[in-house]
Amino acid sequence: MDLKTMLETLVTNGGYLGWGLYYLAKFLAAGLCMGIGALGPAFGEGKIGAAAMEAMARQPELSGTIRTNMILADAIDETTGIYCLLISIILLLVLP
Amino acid sequence: MTKDRVSKFIIFFFILYIGLGIINLFIFEMNMEGIGERWIVSFGKGGFFGQLNPMTLIMSFAIMIILILIARKIKFERIPGRVQAAVETFFDSFWQITEEVVPNPEFRRPTFVVAMSLFLYIVVSNVLGGIPGINVTPLANGINIQLFTDVWYSPTSDLNVNLTYAIMVLIISHVFAIKSKGFASWFKSFFEPNPIMFPLNIISEIAKPISHSFRLFGNIMGGGMLVLILSSIVKYFVLPVFLWAIFGWFFGFIQAFVFSLLTIVYIGSLLE
Numbered sequence: 001m002d003l004k005t006m007l008e009t010l011v012t013n014g015g016y017l018g019w020g021l022y023y024l025a026k027f028l029a030a031g032l033c034m035g036i037g038a039l040g041p042a043f044g045e046g047k048i049g050a051a052a053m054e055a056m057a058r059q060p061e062l063s064g065t066i067r068t069n070m071i072l073a074d075a076i077d078e079t080t081g082i083y084c085l086l087i088s089i090i091l092l093l094v095l096p
Numbered sequence: 097m098t099k100d101r102v103s104k105f106i107i108f109f110f111i112l113y114i115g116l117g118i119i120n121l122f123i124f125e126m127n128m129e130g131i132g133e134r135w136i137v138s139f140g141k142g143g144f145f146g147q148l149n150p151m152t153l154i155m156s157f158a159i160m161i162i163l164i165l166i167a168r169k170i171k172f173e174r175i176p177g178r179v180q181a182a183v184e185t186f187f188d189s190f191w192q193i194t195e196e197v198v199p200n201p202e203f204r205r206p207t208f209v210v211a212m213s214l215f216l217y218i219v220v221s222n223v224l225g226g227i228p229g230i231n232v233t234p235l236a237n238g239i240n241i242q243l244f245t246d247v248w249y250s251p252t253s254d255l256n257v258n259l260t261y262a263i264m265v266l267i268i269s270h271v272f273a274i275k276s277k278g279f280a281s282w283f284k285s286f287f288e289p290n291p292i293m294f295p296l297n298i299i300s301e302i303a304k305p306i307s308h309s310f311r312l313f314g315n316i317m318g319g320g321m322l323v324l325i326l327s328s329i330v331k332y333f334v335l336p337v338f339l340w341a342i343f344g345w346f347f348g349f350i351q352a353f354v355f356s357l358l359t360i361v362y363i364g365s366l367l368e
Binding site for chain 2: 071072075076079082083085086089
């Protein structure tokens with residue numbers, strides 16, 4: 001039994017309770033995915049920012065290069081958060 | 097003189113925008129139908145290979161034409177003008193990164209060309225995603241064309257484009273590796289620390305294009321969707337301008353830079 005027929009049977013047999021369960025699971029899953037998935041990149045970006053600040057305070061003449069590299073490292077770091085965003089979008093919009 | 101006129105024009109346009117936005121605030125009705133859906137034309141048998149994404153094709157050709165026009169307009173002379181100096185400085189910084197990362201001197205130029213053409217295409221397509229334009233959404237019956245309700249469709253928000261480029265980079269990096277190291281040495285590099293690591297090496301090679309393409313796709317697509325939902329909530333009043341600037345221009349530029357930098361790194365890491 002694939003997902004679509006399973007959901008159809010849930011909705012037809014469960015009535016309002018079925019609809020409620022369907023939307024509850026969908027929104028809860030999307031919110032939890034985004035919320036927990038944002039933790040990792042946040043910690044990582046905090047560490048990158050702290051290290052960059054320290055380096056800038058130690059060598060203010062290199063701050064331009066450090067800032068560029070910091071933004072680059074941030075962009076690479078937030079990849080896992082982007083994956084979670086994609087899964088949330090799929091759960092909210094693409095799911096039948 | 098011209099700067100004064102430009103600033104006057106910008107102020108006039110901004111006041112006009114705010115005035116129209118206040119009018120819009122009262123008559124606009126939120127319509128979220130067709131968000132996140134693509135206009136897909138299927139022909140023949142259909143299925144995976146029988147589908148076409150017309151907006152991606154149209155915008156790709158438009159971006160190519162824009163790039164060709166820009167490239168024809170810049171004249172390279174002995175005494176550099178303003179535009180030429182900016183372009184040369186920018187290309188030179190990229191060339192320095194390539195020189196640092198790629199060890200073999202004979203592979204530096206092809207790597208630079210591949211990474212730079214990917215960068216130019218992606219940056220133009222991302223920046224188009226920060227400019228209001230024609231928006232096409234599919235409905236149940238036919239398609240719905242709207243003017244200036246959303247940004248231009250950017251081809252990098254279609255996974256097919258990004259995955260194509262990422263797989264192309266993977267194949268190019270392996271071809272360069274075979275050319276530089278020879279086939280036996282390249283094949284041996286999969287069993288590098290010891291033969292038990294062979295599956296892990298294969299998986300890490302497969303994971304490269306996936307993370308490479310999904311990073312760009314998620315940033316552009318997620319950013320665009322976030323901006324669309326937020327600007328629907330405030331009924332397109334003033335806020336979308338700043339969101340378009342951040343998500344379209346700033347993040348778009350950074351992501352294009354990251355994509356081409358990772359291209360250079362992936363190609364350079366497999367060489368010698």
